[in-house]
Amino acid sequence: MAGRGGLRTGEVAERAGVNIETLRYYERRGLLAEPARSLGGHRTYPPETVTLLAIIKAAQRLGFTLDEVAELLATGRRRHSTPDLQARARAKLAEVDQKISDLHAIRGRLEEVVAAQCDSLTNCTCPACPMPFADLADLADPGGAAR
DSSP: OGGGOOEHHHHHHHTTTTHHHHHHHHHHSSSOOOOOOTSSSSSEOHHHHHHHHHHHHHHHHOOOOOHHHHHHHHHHHTSSTTEEEEEEEEHHHHHHHHHHHHHHHHHHHHHHHHTTTTOOSEEEETTTOOOOOTTTTHHOOOOOOOO
């Protein structure tokens, strides 16, 4: 362990379950403050860095982008309560609900394709093909040339 309570890059990465390049990337993005340097030039991170990395990863698992995480961290660093997290969480929830709706629609369409036994994207031979673009191959070949 590095002196005076600081953790070296490898220690932080291991404890946080990330790789060293992730630490450096987060530093470049401004998610992590640039660490102090030991006399030997090694990066030394405060122990709280491990917790901060866990927070970043948890926010990503909730669907927040790194840009959104950076903004939320900046808001939190102002040391006063804001409705920012609540508003962003509500917006993210609406986004997730839309994705779920889209996935249900995709699932339904795929079930139709399986049930109809579709066999080609461009030249399906199943009766009443449910593929929304099965007729596009005919449009692309207006001369009706043999395939």
